[in-house]
Amino acid sequence: GVVVLGGYTTPGNAGIALATSSAPGNSAATATIIHANPQGGGEAINVDTPLNPAGAVNDYGVTIASGDNSFALAAVAAQQGAIDGAAAYGAVAATDGGAFFGAGDLTGLTVSTSVDRHLIYSGVDMTLAMSTSAGAMALQGYVGPSYRLLHQSINTTTTVDLPEAAPSATSFPLYSMLREETLNSHYWGGVLGFTLSQPVSDTVTFSLGLEGGAYYVRDSYEGQESYSVSGGTLAAVPMTTVNNANGIDLEADGLAWSGKVSPSMTVALAPNRQLTFGGTLDYLSRVATVTRDGSVGSATSSYAGTDDGALTYDGASQTASSLSFGSMWSFTPTVSITGQF
Secondary structure: OEEEEEOOEOOOOEEEEEEEEOOOOOOEEEEEEEEEOOOOOEEEEEEEOOOOOOEEEEEEEEEEOHHHOEEEEEEEEEEEOOOOEEEEEEEEEEOOEEEEEEEEOOOOOEEEEEEEEEEEEEEEEOOEEEEEEEOOEEEEEEEEEEEEEEEEEEEEEEEEEOOOOOOOOOOOOEEEEEEEEEEEEEEEEEEEEEEEEEEOOOOEEEEEEEEEEEEEEEEEEEEEEEEEEEEOOOOOEEEEEEEEEEEEEEEEEEEEEEEEEEEEEEEEEEOOEEEEEEEEEEEEEEEEEEEEEOOOOOEEEOOOOOOOEEEEEOOOOEOEEEEEEEEEEEEEEEEEEEEOO
């Protein structure tokens, strides 16, 4: 079949042609790349497997433009005998985008994705409170403006490990793509809530807090992407990285509401010392995430679930990225000891 890995954008002025045939006794694969980089440099690679009566053939080629502003990788593998199969691979990376294609018998192809995500949720409230009591129960209400910040940073590394036809002393280079993305959501609004405290015995007090909030939300997203190639045993390829100059910038706004429930139980350990067990359940109705269509629409393929066919890429395309929204829940348990002097 076919595997496609496209960037935010894919390179223009590039052509990739892959073809494979797994016919017994005539297994063969071809990978041809032509790339004219308008910023300088370019690539032209043609790699094919000769007719191979028995055993395995693995071959590849890598070209790197001067200034490291583009590179191309083409690789082929064919095997026959007890097992007949053929695979072809092609990748082009440039400052206007990157794309990887694999076609044919892709047994053993490994695409690994590592995601490093950091999230910071913080804020500040400025509230006016009023207290009253009814018998032993104390009640406090409050209201005021509120601000929240939800910061998300996501680094995603996708690495493609090409399988060699066995047995082989050849190892193919590694191809990888790195996305560095930042998503900030600013919430401006207000909160309204109350807390009540009720003794349940001489030494135990139960408290409950309830809060609701409403916000106007402004979301902003930025994404950058780079592509790398390295390794291989026929001619070791130095680590080469090309940055995509076409980043992603998205903005959106909307409305959100929040809710909070905070129960707790306080036990008097001594006249001047208390132990409190509690928890806070938070809800936020609008949290932004990034969705995208990862297809590369400019590639045509005659593979239909088989190992034999041809794939052609001959024009630039763009991945459709957008912001989508869901809700967020969080629960925070607490244990505290309080003492008075």
